[in-house]
Amino acid sequence: MTAHTDNGVAIGVRGLSKRFGEVQAVDRLDFDVFSGELFGFLGPNGAGKTTTINMLIGLARPDAGEVCIDGIDCTRNPRAAQARIGVVPDESNLYPELSGFANLCFCAALYGMGRAAREQRARELLALFDLGKAAHRKFGGYSKGMKRKLTIAAGIIHRPRILFLDEPTTGIDVASARHLRQLIGELHRQDTTVFLTTHYIDEAERLCDRVAFLKDGRIARIDTVANLVQPIRNRHVMHIACGSDLAGMTAKLAALFPDLQFQGPQPNLLRVEADGPVRVGPLVRALEDEGIEVFEARRMQPSLEDVFVRITGIGAEAMRREKEKGGGGQ
Numbered sequence: 001m002t003a004h005t006d007n008g009v010a011i012g013v014r015g016l017s018k019r020f021g022e023v024q025a026v027d028r029l030d031f032d033v034f035s036g037e038l039f040g041f042l043g044p045n046g047a048g049k050t051t052t053i054n055m056l057i058g059l060a061r062p063d064a065g066e067v068c069i070d071g072i073d074c075t076r077n078p079r080a081a082q083a084r085i086g087v088v089p090d091e092s093n094l095y096p097e098l099s100g101f102a103n104l105c106f107c108a109a110l111y112g113m114g115r116a117a118r119e120q121r122a123r124e125l126l127a128l129f130d131l132g133k134a135a136h137r138k139f140g141g142y143s144k145g146m147k148r149k150l151t152i153a154a155g156i157i158h159r160p161r162i163l164f165l166d167e168p169t170t171g172i173d174v175a176s177a178r179h180l181r182q183l184i185g186e187l188h189r190q191d192t193t194v195f196l197t198t199h200y201i202d203e204a205e206r207l208c209d210r211v212a213f214l215k216d217g218r219i220a221r222i223d224t225v226a227n228l229v230q231p232i233r234n235r236h237v238m239h240i241a242c243g244s245d246l247a248g249m250t251a252k253l254a255a256l257f258p259d260l261q262f263q264g265p266q267p268n269l270l271r272v273e274a275d276g277p278v279r280v281g282p283l284v285r286a287l288e289d290e291g292i293e294v295f296e297a298r299r300m301q302p303s304l305e306d307v308f309v310r311i312t313g314i315g316a317e318a319m320r321r322e323k324e325k326g327g328g329g330q
Contacts, residue, residue: 043214096140145176
């Protein structure tokens with residue numbers, strides 16, 4: 001593969017493949033991530049996200065294909081781009097017995113930063129991530145949100161041109177997640193190229209310029225968020241929350257209301273979609289005739305989550321549950 005710096009490509013991938021025994025984890029991926037872009041890489045567990053990232057950052061060797069990062073052919077020399085990238089894994093790789101300040105200084109030393117420079121940079125990042133008061137506390141005593149913040153700070157200690165963020169807000173409190181999204185947005189505005197994986201589709205919609213949907217080791221769709229959502233912007237969507245399991249009801253309702261489309265993203269939730277406004281009354285009566293109590297009917301704005309469900313066949317809520325239960329995936 002030729003260098004990509006002239007045409008503004010930060011990450012170039014061609015024909016990338018990886019197999020584990022009988023499982024084709026990644027199957028001939030082709031995509032580019034442009035310089036300064038915030039790129040979302042989305043898919044259910046087992047889709048191949050982690051395997052792909054490990055090949056991009058040099059932790060795994062591909063069976064076939066090429067990876068070019070910031071103009072460097074990493075397939076031939078996987079360590080060559082290490083100084084230009086930052087990596088934030090979904091599980092922290094910092095030392096619990098060291099303080100936050102000491103962890104950052106240690107990471108900076110690994111990149112060859114002198115003592116004065118690394119200590120100054122560590123103090124800057126601790127202030128930026130609102131961790132100044134915890135600077136000299138042991139990392140092992142930090143909350144989940146604080147640990148995620150310090151792990152991201154460690155990933156950018158050397159001011160990398162390209163940052164890989166794997167599930168940055170999973171399992172942390174709402175306030176910490178909001179703060180992290182703001183910090184990720186600020187890194188983006190500073191022209192850092194960000195490669196983001198997340199199980200939260202709404203997070204990708206808010207943050208990303210473009211997203212790729214990965215399914216069964218292949219890219220099912222890749223485009224800007226605006227282009228992906230545009231075809232469904234004028235669709236009418238209703239969510240109806242019920243008091244009992246809706247098993248079998250989508251088929252019955254589809255026969256009664258042929259102009260509407262029905263899905264059951266959760267056992268007690270009915271999703272209704274149509275070209276025009278959805279009349280709630282007849283739907284509620286039909287459900288009550290089947291002995292199903294309706295708790296709430298709410299109009300929804302079509303979103304990237306709807307596009308994701310259509311393309312991958314898996315609900316975003318199910319994907320979140322997979323991650324929060326600790327489910328792994330290739």
